Amino acid sequence: MNEDLPSYLAGLNPEQLQAVRHEGSPLLILAGAGSGKTRVITTKIAWLVRERGMSPESILAVTFTNKAAREMRERAESIEPACSRAVIRTFHSFGAWFLRRNALAAGLDSNFTIYDDDDSAVLLQAVLPSRTRQECNRLASRIARAKDFGLEPDSPDLERAFPEPEFRRTYAAYQDRLKKTGNVDFGDLIRLPARLLASEPAIAKRTQQRFRVILVDEYQDSNVAQFRLLRLLAGPETYICVVGDDDQSIYRFRGAEVRNILNFAQVFPGTITIKLERNYRSYQSILDLAGDVVSHNSGRLGKTLRAMRPGGEKPLLALLDDQEQEVQYCTSIVKSHLAKGGNLSDIAILYRTNAQSLAFEKDFPRMGIRYRIVGALRFYDREEVKDVLSYLSLILNPRDEIAFKRVANKPARGIGDTGLETVLDAAARSGEDLLTAAGGCIDELRGRGKAGMKNFLAMIHGFRKALGLSDRMDAQGDPDARENRDDTNRDDTNRGDTNRDDENRAAPGEPEPYSISDGGTRRADPGTTSLGELLQALIRETGLAEYHKGQDEIAGTQKLSNLEELVNAASLYPLGAEGLAEFLETIELDRSLQAADPSESAEAVTLITMHNTKGLEFPVVIVTGMEQGLFPRDDEEGEDLEEQRRLFYVAVTRAKNRLFLTACRWRRIHGRLFETVPSRFLSEIKPELFDARGAGGKATSFGPNPYAARPGYGRASYSPPPQGNARISQQSGTRPDMNSQWRAGATVYHDEYGPGMIVKVSPTPSSGPLVVVRFESGKLAQFFPKFTSKLERVKE
DNA sequence: TCACAGTGACTTTTT
């Protein structure tokens, strides 16, 4: 580089530098795995502030995870401290931020609380009492998906995407009920701001004037609703820059729309595209393998990663008999890594489904291997934690029906279903909030429940008072607390309004600026009581402490100490309605109790789903379960199959130094043992790019790569069983004539599921054909006709 | 109101 660059730019490669300094048109940065994309985006924020004199508060940067938002903020700040004033948030946290500031216009109380997926399903069940919990779960997730696609209950094309009967009505009824409870769900955090911007030109104009620059990270994961919001946020003058990698789009099933990134340049005319293809993480040997698989996808923007670390050992595929051997094999990798002076935390074991972690969890302690599981059961999903959070939600929002139902009788105070119904009916009739309604119909309650309810109400009112919430029962919250927040006319989205831009940030010059909802770093003022103390009192007075203590003793659980953890988390927030709202929002939007978990820092092997590895890297990566039927599943085709290839690409590109793959011939799924064949993805890799071994890591006698002899294996359903590899093929069972009875398109009848049609037939070495059936109910299931008598072929 | 057993489901899951 022959120009004098400030030090923070000096280390960038030419493409990165170009991306940082680009101006004047929409910018799409296609950033391959490990190409330094976070560095580019954070440097760009700093550069805009430093070199272009951009005021930080006119910069909006959105990400998808809180972790990414935190990292982005920290890194931008470390280059340029003024970046702390930029709005760097997740999409959802930005939505919540925006809605609280425009609550009145959005028809919300600014103290609204956010329902998670589980709460949504429970609410839906209240709307549809005749449906089972499971149906409600499914419907709730369909509604969430509809919101991802930006569809409203009155959208004309709702049925096209959601043809299930009554869906429109269900969606509308759910939305109606949600509005009554004064809550929003995740989808609303995107949907409602977009609606507001579309319908209120004044708000749109003010917002567009404020945010001159919008940056989006992980753009390939955005959904239609988020895309719409982005377009509404961007005015004609807005500089828009998105960063992403179409090859790493792995959340289609949750509504992510790869086309957002594929079509970006068409939608935003004049777009400049910059590709970051230099990979600083992995050896070339690893990237070659990753690139080979993903190159089988169609509709890519196309990138070729070049390793800045050439060479590297060939990835190794272990062909194993069963899961026990797989654990054994991983153990041997761990042990030999340790023997070479490596650390446990260098190693990650990846799998497709959470259930696969079980085998490792069972055996690792015996093997003396410490492990940590990333993302399994989450702290805030725990029963005892949700209980306390529900108390808090109800205290803040007495209309919160789900919270009320959850805690009114927990611990038991004699309020049964009948009692609950009485109160809910009364509230529905009078339109009062639940506490008021409960107070009003207390004499209708019978027996123990009467005193129980009185007690309960007194307690809740006591806590409301402690928080400074109005005790006028008709109030939705304290008017004083809202005074500054939901006034649409308040000019807090005006770009000139720098210092009080965000009341949650300290004015410049004050020590330690804090943030809500995305950092969890907010401190309660020293000397004042913190929210933590209120929580402590609540846990004691409600009887939850006693209740869970008992549970702990019986079941040996850690519930009480989990509650202590929660108290700790709350003690960072000030006592008061706003502190509480912030606390709840942070929790709702960031379920990962960050770093407070001591195991986080512990020296241990990481067990993790492939999905959860995005953004992470490890010196040693073992991708387990490379079997057809598991990864990919047999019913995955087209777009779904391409997404699985991308998932493989993500998994593999986590590895810095060594990559191992495993496939088991026998796999237990849902308690049943299946014979499998190796994943078709393995046949999509040029054979010379990896070595295959048998059990125990010993080189096997068959050729350098058993897949070499089988071009086309796994590509089609009718491909012959694997040849030439004794360990995995054992070809015997599949006779071609079996396929004539079980062929795609054939009609079948199943004892339990009824009539259906075969959509796919895959031969297996010795289990006969595996048929995938789509039933008239819509259900998709797979069977080995050899092992079941419930599936019959129907003659046409 | 609670405890227990039977039933059925069951990829992934940033927010």
Next chain:
DNA sequence: GTCACTGTGA
């Protein structure tokens, strides 16, 4: 195989 939900019986 495991878990969570459902319904029954005391």
